Amino acid sequence: DAGVIQSPRHEVTEMGQEVTLRCKPISGHDYLFWYRQTMMRGLELLIYFNNNVPIDDSGMPEDRFSAKMPNASFSTLKIQPSEPRDSAVYFCASREGGRSYNEQFFGPGTRLTVL
Amino acid sequence: AQKITQTQPGMFVQEKEAVTLDCTYDTSDPSYGLFWYKQPSSGEMIFLIYQGSYDQQNATEGRYSLNFQKARKSANLVISASQLGDSAMYFCAMRHPSGGTSYGKLTFGQGTILTVHP
Numbered sequence: 001d002a003g004v005i006q007s008p009r010h011e012v013t014e015m016g017q018e019v020t021l022r023c024k025p026i027s028g029h030d031y032l033f034w035y036r037q038t039m040m041r042g043l044e045l046l047i048y049f050n051n052n053v054p055i056d057d058s059g060m061p062e063d064r065f066s067a068k069m070p071n072a073s074f075s076t077l078k079i080q081p082s083e084p085r086d087s088a089v090y091f092c093a094s095r096e097g098g099r100s101y102n103e104q105f106f107g108p109g110t111r112l113t114v115l
Numbered sequence: 116a117q118k119i120t121q122t123q124p125g126m127f128v129q130e131k132e133a134v135t136l137d138c139t140y141d142t143s144d145p146s147y148g149l150f151w152y153k154q155p156s157s158g159e160m161i162f163l164i165y166q167g168s169y170d171q172q173n174a175t176e177g178r179y180s181l182n183f184q185k186a187r188k189s190a191n192l193v194i195s196a197s198q199l200g201d202s203a204m205y206f207c208a209m210r211h212p213s214g215g216t217s218y219g220k221l222t223f224g225q226g227t228i229l230t231v232h233p
Contacts (some may be wrong), residue, residue: 031219033221042224043226048219052221068139093160094141106159106160108159111158
């Protein structure tokens with residue numbers, strides 16, 4: 001069981017550049033979540049999908065952020081253009097549907113630094 | 116709106132002793148779930164324990180137990196026999212109630228840093 005896979009693990013980019021973060025959820029999981037973690041704001045949910053359909057994107061900070069899930073095994077979070085305040089650790093998580101007590105399994109995170 | 120509060124930014128405990136990490140929540144819905152996650156310095160998020168709002172008994176998982184007091188809206192994590200490897204950030208989270216578009220999403224508290232001294 002490979003768990004949730006995220007790439008890259010670290011990304012350093014300059015302000016104004018496009019950044020794409022990738023996530024492969026655990027096979028068979030119906031839900032996929034994107035979180036952002038910063039010292040100031042803690043762990044925030046950005047968007048989540050159920051069966052590849054975006055359900056709640058109310059946490060997406062602004063139009064510079066977009067997320068897609070073209071199939072059950074892949075999702076991307078894109079920031080364009082990136083800004084220094086986007087520097088954070090971005091986590092992807094997935095969970096099974098059905099049971100209410102199913103926990104979310106987190107990926108290792110992508111540490112993004114925007115200079 | 117759901118809200119999770121962890122009032123202890125940091126806690127210290129001696130190895131082999133028990134420690135309680137506080138978590139209070141606010142919701143008007145009778146159906147919800149509460150989770151605890153551990154985040155060591157390496158950064159990954161590790162699921163520890165779950166408590167459902169209708170569960171009759173407090174949840175336990177090995178050295179972890181959840182002191183669930185529904186009337187007080189608290190779900191404190193108790194770690195027994197602390198180990199050096201328990202030093203980490205601990206997050207309490209609440210699952211949004213069923214029936215709405217936000218079902219399944221978690222709202223996290225700000226976290227508590229636990230340091231275990233030898």
